[in-house]
Amino acid sequence: MPRPIHLWAFLQGIGHYPSGWRHPGAEPEGVFTMDYYARVGRLVEKGRFDAIVFGDQLQSRGVRGRTPEHLAMPTLDPMALLSAIASVTQHVGLVNTLSTTYWSPEGLAERFATMDRMSGGRAGWNIVTTAHPDTAPNFGDEDLPEKSQRYKMAAQTVAQAQAIWRERNAALGPSPQARPVFVQAGQSGDGRDFAASIAEAIFCSAPTIEEGIAFRNDMRARVAAAGRDPDAVRIMPGLSFILAETEAAAIAKDQAILDLADEALCIEYLSESLNCDLTGFDPAGPIPVDHILSQTCFPKADIGRALEKPAAIGLPLGKFASGYVRTPRGHNVFRGTASQLANMMIQWVEAGACDGFTLQPAYMPGELEIFVEEVVPILQAAGALRMDYPGSTLRETMGLPRWPADMAA
Amino acid sequence: MTRSFILSAGIGDPALADPAMAAQFVTAAETAGVDLLLLGRHDSLLFDPQVIAAWAAPRVSRLGLVPLVSSRIAHPFHVARSLSAIDYLSGGLLGWCPVAQGGSAAQLADLVRATRALWDGWDDDCLIIDKESGRYLDTTKVRPSNYVGTHYAVRGPVNAMRPKQGHPVLVCDAASPFAVPGIDVVIAAEGQAFPAAARRLLRVDPDVDIAAMAVRFAAGEIDGLHVDLINPVVELARIGKALAPITQGRPSAGTLRERLGLPLTLRNIHEEIA
Numbered sequence: 001m002p003r004p005i006h007l008w009a010f011l012q013g014i015g016h017y018p019s020g021w022r023h024p025g026a027e028p029e030g031v032f033t034m035d036y037y038a039r040v041g042r043l044v045e046k047g048r049f050d051a052i053v054f055g056d057q058l059q060s061r062g063v064r065g066r067t068p069e070h071l072a073m074p075t076l077d078p079m080a081l082l083s084a085i086a087s088v089t090q091h092v093g094l095v096n097t098l099s100t101t102y103w104s105p106e107g108l109a110e111r112f113a114t115m116d117r118m119s120g121g122r123a124g125w126n127i128v129t130t131a132h133p134d135t136a137p138n139f140g141d142e143d144l145p146e147k148s149q150r151y152k153m154a155a156q157t158v159a160q161a162q163a164i165w166r167e168r169n170a171a172l173g174p175s176p177q178a179r180p181v182f183v184q185a186g187q188s189g190d191g192r193d194f195a196a197s198i199a200e201a202i203f204c205s206a207p208t209i210e211e212g213i214a215f216r217n218d219m220r221a222r223v224a225a226a227g228r229d230p231d232a233v234r235i236m237p238g239l240s241f242i243l244a245e246t247e248a249a250a251i252a253k254d255q256a257i258l259d260l261a262d263e264a265l266c267i268e269y270l271s272e273s274l275n276c277d278l279t280g281f282d283p284a285g286p287i288p289v290d291h292i293l294s295q296t297c298f299p300k301a302d303i304g305r306a307l308e309k310p311a312a313i314g315l316p317l318g319k320f321a322s323g324y325v326r327t328p329r330g331h332n333v334f335r336g337t338a339s340q341l342a343n344m345m346i347q348w349v350e351a352g353a354c355d356g357f358t359l360q361p362a363y364m365p366g367e368l369e370i371f372v373e374e375v376v377p378i379l380q381a382a383g384a385l386r387m388d389y390p391g392s393t394l395r396e397t398m399g400l401p402r403w404p405a406d407m408a409a
Numbered sequence: 410m411t412r413s414f415i416l417s418a419g420i421g422d423p424a425l426a427d428p429a430m431a432a433q434f435v436t437a438a439e440t441a442g443v444d445l446l447l448l449g450r451h452d453s454l455l456f457d458p459q460v461i462a463a464w465a466a467p468r469v470s471r472l473g474l475v476p477l478v479s480s481r482i483a484h485p486f487h488v489a490r491s492l493s494a495i496d497y498l499s500g501g502l503l504g505w506c507p508v509a510q511g512g513s514a515a516q517l518a519d520l521v522r523a524t525r526a527l528w529d530g531w532d533d534d535c536l537i538i539d540k541e542s543g544r545y546l547d548t549t550k551v552r553p554s555n556y557v558g559t560h561y562a563v564r565g566p567v568n569a570m571r572p573k574q575g576h577p578v579l580v581c582d583a584a585s586p587f588a589v590p591g592i593d594v595v596i597a598a599e600g601q602a603f604p605a606a607a608r609r610l611l612r613v614d615p616d617v618d619i620a621a622m623a624v625r626f627a628a629g630e631i632d633g634l635h636v637d638l639i640n641p642v643v644e645l646a647r648i649g650k651a652l653a654p655i656t657q658g659r660p661s662a663g664t665l666r667e668r669l670g671l672p673l674t675l676r677n678i679h680e681e682i683a
Binding site for chain 1: 423426427428431455456457459460461463464465466467468481482483484486487490491493494495497498499500531538540543544545546547548551552553561562563564565566567568569570573
């Protein structure tokens with residue numbers, strides 16, 4: 001029997017491609033309705049996924065108060081979505097992203113404790129420190145704390161939340177999982193050590209099987225060095241996918257979705273990525289390098305290096321932006337048939353590159369429906385994916401010890 | 410227009426955080442014709458009422474869900490986002506009842522103002538969602554709120570859509586009062602001081618003489634009743650039955666605001682400041 005594959009559905013608005021909302025199989029109006037989330041909840045349970053994960057940000061997309069016109073936003077608050085989905089599903093885990101920098105330990109502890117009870121033990125917490133500088137003014141601050149400070153705060157906030165959960169469990173009776181499953185996605189040294197110290201599942205990017213193996217080995221070593229059991233941690237890299245009847249058709253389908261990203265969308269997307277509004281510049285004109293470097297609050301050296309070559313060859317702004325949208329940023333992008341994808345997934349898990357995948361559908365719900373209808377049965381027939389859920393809590397579903405050691409009285 | 414009687418009930422029992430119990434409470438409240446179900450009590454908040462309101466959202470067809478929002482732990486940016494989502498998920502059946510829980514009334518009022526300012530950063534009609542042209546949003550209808558109050562400073566825009574009802578129905582419990590314009594519903598006991606509001610509900614015990622209350626409603630003294638439930642399922646069945654003569658035939662379609670005849674009078678923060 002192959003090693004079991006764990007599946008997570010990473011849902012981000014209407015999909016992970018910035019132009020995905022324009023696809024005929026996308027339902028952009030759905031993201032404001034309960035019916036849509038009820039359907040998605042049933043779909044992922046049919047596919048026997050471990051969990052639904054929502055990413056989150058605490059600032060609106062856009063640059064300097066200008067909101068994009070061509071990107072699908074705003075979206076709704078993930079904690080509310082997951083709590084509502086809990087009400088219409090029985091098994092799927094519900095992993096919410098929440099910031100240790102801009103949530104109080106009391107507030108987040110109460111929120112997750114309530115969610116763990118209301119979902120019958122399916123709550124997970126993707127622990128983030130918040131990296132976008134525009135977040136600070138939404139909380140009365142001028143600047144974000146610097147990165148190492150944020151990780152110190154994260155460790156303190158988690159420890160305080162753990163103390164609150166122990167108290168609450170003693171006073172009110174334990175919530176079904178005692179506390180949410182801890183999920184982390186740090187990629188830097190600080191981030192990896194933090195994840196090794198607490199995470200039960202780790203989300204990462206692994207564009208190739210070799211990088212997956214290297215990351216998983218590194219994390220397992222760090223987990224062991226932190227005095228924890230590496231087998232009690234699931235490594236779940238992101239996976240984008242475009243499925244069709246043939247590989248050529250999948251490539252054409254991918255291209256067609258990317259072509260829905262017109263120049264105006266691409267320039268807005270690039271503006272957001274550089275934190276510099278470029279929508280007033282002529283798309284046929286040169287890349288305004290000096291303007292970008294004077295405006296951006298991201299590391300100027302890195303951005304300058306990235307712009308140097310395209311500017312030198314005289315690439316117009318619009319063309320540069322279009323190329324940028326088409327460049328995968330770190331995640332594995334699969335284009336092919338359902339059986340090719342299933343084989344690739346089995347191969348990665350067998351090779352020790354991961355314990356499963358965090359699926360990032362290009363558009364919603366169409367592409368996820370195709371995955372559940374076509375890839376899931378192949379994985380099940382191969383014995384790599386469960387036919388039924390083993391229990392009711394997220395830890396049982398993930399095959400992890402039911403009671404975390406830190407919750408002992 | 411005939412004045413519609415408003416029935417409000419509150420549950421502070423920690424059993425509300427047990428999904429099997431919560432399901433019974435929500436069903437009993439819908440059946441009893443309750444308009445506003447307050448989740449939590451100002452002196453009893455052992456769980457997060459916003460999570461329970463979101464969980465209950467797919468289960469209600471006319472019942473208004475009113476989570477208590479405590480300024481002890483809430484921040485307007487988080488409040489604006491989660492209430493926006495619950496308002497959509499419930500089909501526009503959301504209210505909210507801010508409470509201070511030992512904090513100051515000034516901070517509580519500031520929480521309300523800051524949260525409204527964030528919602529007002531988005532116009533009702535800002536979404537275009539045209540696949541053909543690729544335009545999703547009219548960016549001229551979105552703006553930073555730049556709110557600076559006594560306790561909170563929030564720039565915005567908030568990354569959440571303006572709620573389905575514009576603003577969820579604002580409920581004030583006179584036991585934890587705050588002073589802002591545009592309070593929709595106030596709940597006050599006999600003889601208790603309360604801030605100005607569009608509707609006034611009298612706080613009564615579950616075993617109150619319903620017939621006497623119906624007379625006071627008809628005389629225009631009160632707009633409805635609020636009952637703090639101790640044994641929710643039993644009391645809701647009894648109250649629903651006793652009130653049936655005056656609650657039957659009320660509108661059951663539309664958003665909570667539409668049904669209660671409470672149009673949003675403050676459309677944006679600039680009006681409120683002016």
